[in-house]
Amino acid sequence: MKKFAVVGNPVNHSLSPVIHQQFARQFDIQLEYTKIQVEAGEFQNVVNTFRHQGGAGLNVTVPYKTDAYAISQQLSTSATLAKAVNTLIFNAESIKGDNTDGTGLVNDLIHNHGFNITNKSILILGAGGAVSGVLGPLLIQQPQVIVIANRTVAKAIDLQQNFSHLGSIIGCGLDQIKSLKFDLIINGTAASLAGQTPSIDIDLLKDVQFAYDMMYASEATVFMRWAQANGVEWVADGLGMLVEQAAAAFEIWHGVKPDTRQVLIKLRA
Ligand SMILES: NC(=O)c1ccc[n+]([C@@H]2O[C@H](COP(=O)([O-])OP(=O)(O)OC[C@H]3O[C@@H](n4cnc5c(N)ncnc54)[C@H](OP(=O)(O)O)[C@@H]3O)[C@@H](O)[C@H]2O)c1
Incomplete structure (x- = not known):
């Protein structure tokens, strides 16, 4: 099962795990998606540990989008323009940073x-x-x-x-x-x-x-x-915006575009 998480501080309130699990269900994709609270100065360590434990990608929220930009070895055009990264993609060779906001x-x-x-x-x-x-x-x-x-x-x-x-x-x-x-x-x-x-x-x-x-x-x-x-x-x-940026990250990670409308309706309810 592929492993993902959202990292930030605070992160407890994040709806990202719920949103990504609902997207995954649309395609019968099995995934683990957790929340990781990162204390000041710990961003790089947390990312390295997650990646070495087989993590496939991370969403990054306040206050670490600039740190995520700094550790990315490859950057999308939108991340380069924004000088900030909210989506990290890990593979054996490198860390790629994107920005889907x-x-x-x-x-x-x-x-x-x-x-x-x-x-x-x-x-x-x-x-x-x-x-x-x-x-x-x-x-x-x-x-x-x-x-x-x-x-x-x-x-x-x-x-x-x-x-x-x-x-x-x-x-x-x-x-x-x-x-x-x-x-x-x-x-x-x-x-x-x-x-x-x-x-x-x-x-x-x-x-x-x-x-x-x-x-x-x-x-x-x-x-x-x-x-x-x-x-x-x-x-x-x-x-x-939150659901749509998550959908864009989901597409980057899984190569399929989820239906956002039904997820938004559920979250509003
Ligand atoms: N819906 C989504 O998916 C999504 C995604 C990302 C962010 N957001 C939301 O967007 C907002 C901004 O987030 P961010 O990441 O850009 O935060 P940020 O980098 O900390 O920037 C905060 C901005 O708000 C200004 N500000 C703060 N308090 C203010 C006040 N009392 N009066 C006037 N301006 C004030 C700051 O002005 P100074 O430059 O003068 O400090 C700065 O421009 C937050 O509400 C966040 O929840 C939503």
């Missing part, structure tokens, strides 16, 4: 929500690991512009510089957002985790059709409730 978000927006990204103006709040992971796949869809606004302005500017060869992208501070008309606003900050809403001018929501929070919870997140209270009727959380 962007594919997950794009597939969720387009296929689960029916939101067409092409020619749209997008405002993204936050400039951390999740945002750097999604920018490449989002820009490939050729939006009109992506504005990244972050509390630490330098990080938003860095992302602008790293991704400007792929399309129109502007990095700025949360209080410097140009008064453009945005079709989609994505919350990629960790503010929701602390129950906080972004401190941006609410006039920016005036023309927004869709407000998407990368965070997910059993009920509407604070960002979703804030957007609705300010006139955006169409809101969603990031559970679909």
